[in-house]
Amino acid sequence: MQLHSSGVQYKLHLCLSVTLELILKILELKLMVVIMIKDWNVMDLVCTCVTTLLLVLICLLLYFISVYPENCGSYHGPHSINCLITIWEEVGCKIKGLRYPGVLTNADANTLKIMNLRNVKANMESVKSAADGGNADQQLNCYGIAIPNTCDSHNGPHSVECLTSIWESKGCLSEGTKAPVKLNTAEKEALALLNLE
Structure with a gap:
Protein backbone atom coordinates (compact mmCIF):
# COMPACT_ATOMS: atom_id res chain seq x y z
CA MET A 1 0.00 0.00 0.00
CA GLN A 2 1.10 3.53 -0.74
CA LEU A 3 -0.06 6.90 0.50
CA HIS A 4 -1.15 9.15 -2.33
CA SER A 5 -1.89 12.75 -1.47
CA SER A 6 0.06 15.96 -1.55
CA GLY A 7 1.07 17.19 1.86
CA VAL A 8 -0.27 14.08 3.59
CA GLN A 9 2.06 14.41 6.57
CA TYR A 10 1.18 18.09 7.04
CA LYS A 11 -2.55 17.36 6.75
CA LEU A 12 -2.29 14.47 9.19
CA HIS A 13 -0.33 16.57 11.67
CA LEU A 14 -2.84 19.41 11.35
CA CYS A 15 -5.79 17.04 11.71
CA LEU A 16 -4.34 15.38 14.82
CA SER A 17 -3.35 18.71 16.37
CA VAL A 18 -6.78 20.26 15.89
CA THR A 19 -8.56 17.15 17.18
CA LEU A 20 -6.28 16.88 20.21
CA GLU A 21 -6.82 20.54 20.98
CA LEU A 22 -10.60 20.09 20.74
CA ILE A 23 -10.52 17.05 23.04
CA LEU A 24 -8.43 18.95 25.60
CA LYS A 25 -10.84 21.89 25.48
CA ILE A 26 -13.79 19.55 26.05
CA LEU A 27 -12.06 17.87 28.97
CA GLU A 28 -11.25 21.29 30.42
CA LEU A 29 -14.90 22.29 29.95
CA LYS A 30 -15.99 19.01 31.54
CA LEU A 31 -13.97 19.73 34.68
CA MET A 32 -15.34 23.27 34.90
CA VAL A 33 -18.92 22.06 34.51
CA VAL A 34 -18.52 19.30 37.09
CA ILE A 35 -16.93 21.71 39.56
CA MET A 36 -19.58 24.40 38.99
CA ILE A 37 -22.68 22.25 38.70
CA LYS A 38 -21.58 19.06 40.45
CA ASP A 39 -23.90 17.18 38.19
CA TRP A 40 -22.59 13.86 36.89
CA ASN A 41 -25.30 13.73 34.19
CA VAL A 42 -23.40 16.48 32.45
CA MET A 43 -20.45 14.10 32.26
CA ASP A 44 -22.58 11.82 30.10
CA LEU A 45 -23.09 14.71 27.72
CA VAL A 46 -19.38 15.45 27.72
CA CYS A 47 -18.54 11.79 27.06
CA THR A 48 -20.91 11.89 24.12
CA CYS A 49 -19.10 14.96 22.84
CA VAL A 50 -15.71 13.28 23.19
CA THR A 51 -17.00 10.21 21.35
CA THR A 52 -18.35 12.43 18.60
CA LEU A 53 -15.01 14.17 18.31
CA LEU A 54 -13.22 10.86 17.99
CA LEU A 55 -15.57 9.92 15.17
CA VAL A 56 -14.87 13.27 13.54
CA LEU A 57 -11.14 12.52 13.84
CA ILE A 58 -11.61 9.23 12.05
CA CYS A 59 -13.59 10.93 9.31
CA LEU A 60 -10.92 13.60 8.95
CA LEU A 61 -8.20 11.00 8.74
CA LEU A 62 -10.11 9.15 6.04
CA TYR A 63 -10.66 12.41 4.19
CA PHE A 64 -7.08 13.65 4.36
CA ILE A 65 -5.33 10.34 3.81
CA SER A 66 -6.26 8.05 0.99
CA VAL A 67 -4.59 4.67 1.01
CA TYR A 68 -4.58 2.95 -2.34
CA PRO A 69 -3.07 -0.30 -3.53
CA GLU A 70 0.36 -0.02 -5.09
CA ASN A 71 0.27 1.41 -8.63
CA CYS A 72 -3.18 2.93 -8.04
CA GLY A 73 -3.32 6.71 -7.92
CA SER A 74 -6.99 7.35 -7.26
CA TYR A 75 -10.15 5.76 -5.93
CA HIS A 76 -12.40 6.57 -8.87
CA GLY A 77 -10.05 5.89 -11.76
CA PRO A 78 -9.30 5.68 -14.51
CA HIS A 79 -6.88 3.02 -13.32
CA SER A 80 -3.77 1.73 -15.05
CA GLY A 144 -5.59 -20.65 -15.46
CA ILE A 145 -6.43 -24.28 -14.66
CA ALA A 146 -9.50 -26.24 -13.67
CA ILE A 147 -9.01 -27.77 -10.25
CA PRO A 148 -9.81 -31.51 -10.13
CA ASN A 149 -12.80 -32.46 -7.97
CA THR A 150 -10.50 -34.47 -5.70
CA CYS A 151 -8.61 -31.28 -4.74
CA ASP A 152 -9.83 -28.90 -2.07
CA SER A 153 -8.23 -25.77 -3.49
CA HIS A 154 -5.60 -24.35 -5.82
CA ASN A 155 -3.17 -23.91 -2.94
CA GLY A 156 -1.84 -26.83 -0.91
CA PRO A 157 -1.73 -28.94 1.05
CA HIS A 158 -3.14 -31.50 -1.37
CA SER A 159 -4.24 -35.03 -0.66
CA VAL A 160 -2.71 -38.05 -2.41
CA GLU A 161 -6.05 -38.39 -4.24
CA CYS A 162 -5.72 -34.83 -5.56
CA LEU A 163 -2.12 -35.38 -6.64
CA THR A 164 -3.09 -38.67 -8.30
CA SER A 165 -5.87 -36.93 -10.27
CA ILE A 166 -3.37 -34.38 -11.57
CA TRP A 167 -0.82 -37.12 -12.32
CA GLU A 168 -3.36 -39.06 -14.35
CA SER A 169 -4.77 -35.95 -16.10
CA LYS A 170 -1.28 -35.32 -17.50
CA GLY A 171 -1.24 -38.80 -19.03
CA CYS A 172 1.01 -40.39 -16.45
CA LEU A 173 0.35 -43.93 -15.29
CA SER A 174 -0.13 -45.10 -11.73
CA GLU A 175 2.71 -47.57 -12.40
CA GLY A 176 5.19 -44.68 -12.82
CA THR A 177 7.99 -44.55 -10.25
CA LYS A 178 7.00 -41.02 -9.16
CA ALA A 179 3.26 -41.64 -9.01
CA PRO A 180 1.89 -39.90 -5.89
CA VAL A 181 0.89 -43.19 -4.30
CA LYS A 182 4.50 -44.43 -4.57
CA LEU A 183 6.20 -41.39 -3.04
CA ASN A 184 7.74 -41.53 0.43
CA THR A 185 6.31 -39.31 3.15
CA ALA A 186 8.81 -36.46 2.69
CA GLU A 187 8.21 -36.38 -1.08
CA LYS A 188 4.43 -36.38 -0.61
CA GLU A 189 4.61 -33.56 1.94
CA ALA A 190 6.83 -31.45 -0.32
CA LEU A 191 4.59 -32.03 -3.32
CA ALA A 192 1.40 -31.48 -1.34
CA LEU A 193 2.47 -27.92 -0.42
CA LEU A 194 2.82 -26.78 -4.03
CA ASN A 195 0.16 -24.84 -5.93
CA LEU A 196 -1.60 -26.73 -8.67
CA GLU A 197 0.35 -24.88 -11.37
Whole structure:
Protein backbone atom coordinates (compact mmCIF):
# COMPACT_ATOMS: atom_id res chain seq x y z
CA MET A 1 0.00 0.00 0.00
CA GLN A 2 1.10 3.53 -0.74
CA LEU A 3 -0.06 6.90 0.50
CA HIS A 4 -1.15 9.15 -2.33
CA SER A 5 -1.89 12.75 -1.47
CA SER A 6 0.06 15.96 -1.55
CA GLY A 7 1.07 17.19 1.86
CA VAL A 8 -0.27 14.08 3.59
CA GLN A 9 2.06 14.41 6.57
CA TYR A 10 1.18 18.09 7.04
CA LYS A 11 -2.55 17.36 6.75
CA LEU A 12 -2.29 14.47 9.19
CA HIS A 13 -0.33 16.57 11.67
CA LEU A 14 -2.84 19.41 11.35
CA CYS A 15 -5.79 17.04 11.71
CA LEU A 16 -4.34 15.38 14.82
CA SER A 17 -3.35 18.71 16.37
CA VAL A 18 -6.78 20.26 15.89
CA THR A 19 -8.56 17.15 17.18
CA LEU A 20 -6.28 16.88 20.21
CA GLU A 21 -6.82 20.54 20.98
CA LEU A 22 -10.60 20.09 20.74
CA ILE A 23 -10.52 17.05 23.04
CA LEU A 24 -8.43 18.95 25.60
CA LYS A 25 -10.84 21.89 25.48
CA ILE A 26 -13.79 19.55 26.05
CA LEU A 27 -12.06 17.87 28.97
CA GLU A 28 -11.25 21.29 30.42
CA LEU A 29 -14.90 22.29 29.95
CA LYS A 30 -15.99 19.01 31.54
CA LEU A 31 -13.97 19.73 34.68
CA MET A 32 -15.34 23.27 34.90
CA VAL A 33 -18.92 22.06 34.51
CA VAL A 34 -18.52 19.30 37.09
CA ILE A 35 -16.93 21.71 39.56
CA MET A 36 -19.58 24.40 38.99
CA ILE A 37 -22.68 22.25 38.70
CA LYS A 38 -21.58 19.06 40.45
CA ASP A 39 -23.90 17.18 38.19
CA TRP A 40 -22.59 13.86 36.89
CA ASN A 41 -25.30 13.73 34.19
CA VAL A 42 -23.40 16.48 32.45
CA MET A 43 -20.45 14.10 32.26
CA ASP A 44 -22.58 11.82 30.10
CA LEU A 45 -23.09 14.71 27.72
CA VAL A 46 -19.38 15.45 27.72
CA CYS A 47 -18.54 11.79 27.06
CA THR A 48 -20.91 11.89 24.12
CA CYS A 49 -19.10 14.96 22.84
CA VAL A 50 -15.71 13.28 23.19
CA THR A 51 -17.00 10.21 21.35
CA THR A 52 -18.35 12.43 18.60
CA LEU A 53 -15.01 14.17 18.31
CA LEU A 54 -13.22 10.86 17.99
CA LEU A 55 -15.57 9.92 15.17
CA VAL A 56 -14.87 13.27 13.54
CA LEU A 57 -11.14 12.52 13.84
CA ILE A 58 -11.61 9.23 12.05
CA CYS A 59 -13.59 10.93 9.31
CA LEU A 60 -10.92 13.60 8.95
CA LEU A 61 -8.20 11.00 8.74
CA LEU A 62 -10.11 9.15 6.04
CA TYR A 63 -10.66 12.41 4.19
CA PHE A 64 -7.08 13.65 4.36
CA ILE A 65 -5.33 10.34 3.81
CA SER A 66 -6.26 8.05 0.99
CA VAL A 67 -4.59 4.67 1.01
CA TYR A 68 -4.58 2.95 -2.34
CA PRO A 69 -3.07 -0.30 -3.53
CA GLU A 70 0.36 -0.02 -5.09
CA ASN A 71 0.27 1.41 -8.63
CA CYS A 72 -3.18 2.93 -8.04
CA GLY A 73 -3.32 6.71 -7.92
CA SER A 74 -6.99 7.35 -7.26
CA TYR A 75 -10.15 5.76 -5.93
CA HIS A 76 -12.40 6.57 -8.87
CA GLY A 77 -10.05 5.89 -11.76
CA PRO A 78 -9.30 5.68 -14.51
CA HIS A 79 -6.88 3.02 -13.32
CA SER A 80 -3.77 1.73 -15.05
CA ILE A 81 -3.29 -1.90 -16.03
CA ASN A 82 -0.57 -2.07 -13.34
CA CYS A 83 -3.14 -0.97 -10.74
CA LEU A 84 -5.56 -3.70 -11.88
CA ILE A 85 -2.75 -6.28 -11.85
CA THR A 86 -1.84 -5.30 -8.28
CA ILE A 87 -5.43 -5.83 -7.12
CA TRP A 88 -5.64 -9.13 -9.06
CA GLU A 89 -2.56 -10.42 -7.27
CA GLU A 90 -3.74 -9.12 -3.86
CA VAL A 91 -7.00 -11.03 -4.32
CA GLY A 92 -4.99 -14.21 -4.90
CA CYS A 93 -5.59 -14.91 -8.57
CA LYS A 94 -2.67 -15.84 -10.82
CA ILE A 95 -0.93 -14.48 -13.91
CA LYS A 96 -2.02 -17.59 -15.83
CA GLY A 97 -5.69 -16.78 -15.18
CA LEU A 98 -7.73 -16.03 -18.29
CA ARG A 99 -9.07 -12.81 -16.67
CA TYR A 100 -5.60 -11.59 -15.68
CA PRO A 101 -5.75 -7.83 -16.41
CA GLY A 102 -2.65 -7.93 -18.60
CA VAL A 103 -4.36 -10.24 -21.13
CA LEU A 104 -7.86 -8.77 -21.16
CA THR A 105 -9.33 -7.29 -24.32
CA ASN A 106 -9.33 -3.49 -24.43
CA ALA A 107 -13.09 -3.46 -23.85
CA ASP A 108 -12.86 -5.69 -20.76
CA ALA A 109 -9.86 -3.80 -19.39
CA ASN A 110 -11.55 -0.45 -19.96
CA THR A 111 -14.63 -1.65 -18.06
CA LEU A 112 -12.44 -2.35 -15.02
CA LYS A 113 -10.37 0.81 -15.45
CA ILE A 114 -13.39 3.10 -15.01
CA MET A 115 -14.77 1.34 -11.92
CA ASN A 116 -13.96 2.64 -8.44
CA LEU A 117 -11.42 0.59 -6.49
CA ARG A 118 -14.03 -1.07 -4.29
CA ASN A 119 -15.93 -2.35 -7.33
CA VAL A 120 -12.74 -3.50 -9.07
CA LYS A 121 -11.76 -5.48 -5.98
CA ALA A 122 -15.29 -6.87 -5.54
CA ASN A 123 -15.31 -7.98 -9.18
CA MET A 124 -12.00 -9.79 -8.82
CA GLU A 125 -12.90 -11.27 -5.43
CA SER A 126 -16.10 -12.70 -6.92
CA VAL A 127 -14.04 -14.46 -9.60
CA LYS A 128 -11.74 -15.96 -6.92
CA SER A 129 -14.62 -16.86 -4.62
CA ALA A 130 -16.46 -18.69 -7.39
CA ALA A 131 -13.19 -20.41 -8.39
CA ASP A 132 -12.59 -21.55 -4.82
CA GLY A 133 -16.23 -22.65 -4.64
CA GLY A 134 -15.66 -25.15 -7.46
CA ASN A 135 -16.78 -23.19 -10.54
CA ALA A 136 -14.52 -24.60 -13.28
CA ASP A 137 -14.93 -21.56 -15.58
CA GLN A 138 -13.91 -19.19 -12.81
CA GLN A 139 -11.01 -21.49 -11.88
CA LEU A 140 -9.73 -21.00 -15.41
CA ASN A 141 -10.34 -17.26 -15.13
CA CYS A 142 -8.55 -16.95 -11.77
CA TYR A 143 -5.89 -19.66 -11.81
CA GLY A 144 -5.59 -20.65 -15.46
CA ILE A 145 -6.43 -24.28 -14.66
CA ALA A 146 -9.50 -26.24 -13.67
CA ILE A 147 -9.01 -27.77 -10.25
CA PRO A 148 -9.81 -31.51 -10.13
CA ASN A 149 -12.80 -32.46 -7.97
CA THR A 150 -10.50 -34.47 -5.70
CA CYS A 151 -8.61 -31.28 -4.74
CA ASP A 152 -9.83 -28.90 -2.07
CA SER A 153 -8.23 -25.77 -3.49
CA HIS A 154 -5.60 -24.35 -5.82
CA ASN A 155 -3.17 -23.91 -2.94
CA GLY A 156 -1.84 -26.83 -0.91
CA PRO A 157 -1.73 -28.94 1.05
CA HIS A 158 -3.14 -31.50 -1.37
CA SER A 159 -4.24 -35.03 -0.66
CA VAL A 160 -2.71 -38.05 -2.41
CA GLU A 161 -6.05 -38.39 -4.24
CA CYS A 162 -5.72 -34.83 -5.56
CA LEU A 163 -2.12 -35.38 -6.64
CA THR A 164 -3.09 -38.67 -8.30
CA SER A 165 -5.87 -36.93 -10.27
CA ILE A 166 -3.37 -34.38 -11.57
CA TRP A 167 -0.82 -37.12 -12.32
CA GLU A 168 -3.36 -39.06 -14.35
CA SER A 169 -4.77 -35.95 -16.10
CA LYS A 170 -1.28 -35.32 -17.50
CA GLY A 171 -1.24 -38.80 -19.03
CA CYS A 172 1.01 -40.39 -16.45
CA LEU A 173 0.35 -43.93 -15.29
CA SER A 174 -0.13 -45.10 -11.73
CA GLU A 175 2.71 -47.57 -12.40
CA GLY A 176 5.19 -44.68 -12.82
CA THR A 177 7.99 -44.55 -10.25
CA LYS A 178 7.00 -41.02 -9.16
CA ALA A 179 3.26 -41.64 -9.01
CA PRO A 180 1.89 -39.90 -5.89
CA VAL A 181 0.89 -43.19 -4.30
CA LYS A 182 4.50 -44.43 -4.57
CA LEU A 183 6.20 -41.39 -3.04
CA ASN A 184 7.74 -41.53 0.43
CA THR A 185 6.31 -39.31 3.15
CA ALA A 186 8.81 -36.46 2.69
CA GLU A 187 8.21 -36.38 -1.08
CA LYS A 188 4.43 -36.38 -0.61
CA GLU A 189 4.61 -33.56 1.94
CA ALA A 190 6.83 -31.45 -0.32
CA LEU A 191 4.59 -32.03 -3.32
CA ALA A 192 1.40 -31.48 -1.34
CA LEU A 193 2.47 -27.92 -0.42
CA LEU A 194 2.82 -26.78 -4.03
CA ASN A 195 0.16 -24.84 -5.93
CA LEU A 196 -1.60 -26.73 -8.67
CA GLU A 197 0.35 -24.88 -11.37
